[in-house]
């Protein structure tokens with residue numbers, strides 16, 4: 001009996017692991033495309049990243065098109 | 072719920088819808104971006120910041136090709152991440168959403184999130200092509216935009232709780248949300264940047280960017296609906312447990 005109760009619960013709830021994975025992807029992706037001004041690359045490449053802003057240039061057109069504030 | 076299947080179909084639908092968004096942008100938004108950046112180039116020539124030489128145009132076109140190629144990659148990244156949020160909400164809301172099939176449910180949720188997280192914020196802070204934004208005000212503009220979306224999103228969640236608890240006259244919840252957004256609309260400061268570019272460029276850009284984002288929400292709703300209907304990640308085989 002207690003088993004069948006567990007089944008109904010697992011059917012209706014969102015797994016915690018999935019929540020964590022999806023929320024992390026959401027935060028990183030939106031930050032990268034919508035807001036990043038070179039911070040993500042600077043973690044790996046240091047200050048030089050701010051000058052180059054590779055990722056920013058690559059996602060730049062989408063930032064404007066998707067409605068995020070830019071230049 | 073089968074965790075990995077749940078995650079995979081959400082990411083897959085977000086990513087595919089994001090690529091659709093990128094393709095739509097390539098087709099209809101890029102001409103406006105080219106025009107706006109063309110105006111910037113003229114400003115740079117006029118102010119002496121850059122010289123109108125063949126060398127300039129070689130660099131310019133390779134740089135623009137890099138940026139345009141990025142539409143698809145950025146579409147995939149943004150689509151996957153917005154799709155992740157959409158999938159989380161669908162995971163919680165799927166049993167209460169109206170509709171007798173998963174495709175109807177996913178489309179209803181996509182429509183709600185499109186209005187709450189995009190259309191209403193767009194009405195207050197519409198998208199702008201390059202040349203409009205002042206680098207000095209970027210932090211302020213980003214803060215205002217995020218704040219407005221957060222008010223709309225959490226406001227919708229809050230008034231949904233009100234809606235659930237109301238026994239009758241459930242319209243009150245909608246009126247409450249409309250009142251909240253009306254207040255945010257009136258009280259929050261405008262985008263501080265003055266628009267100097269021609270208005271037909273601005274309005275044309277806003278229209279195509281709206282079409283692009285809408286194509287994302289329509290696609291993500293359709294794709295997740297079809298995948299969910301087919302694979303049903305929340306269906307648990309009883310025999311496994313008996």
Ligand SMILES: [Zn+2]
Nearest residue numbers: 064070071201
């Ligand atoms: Zn820009």
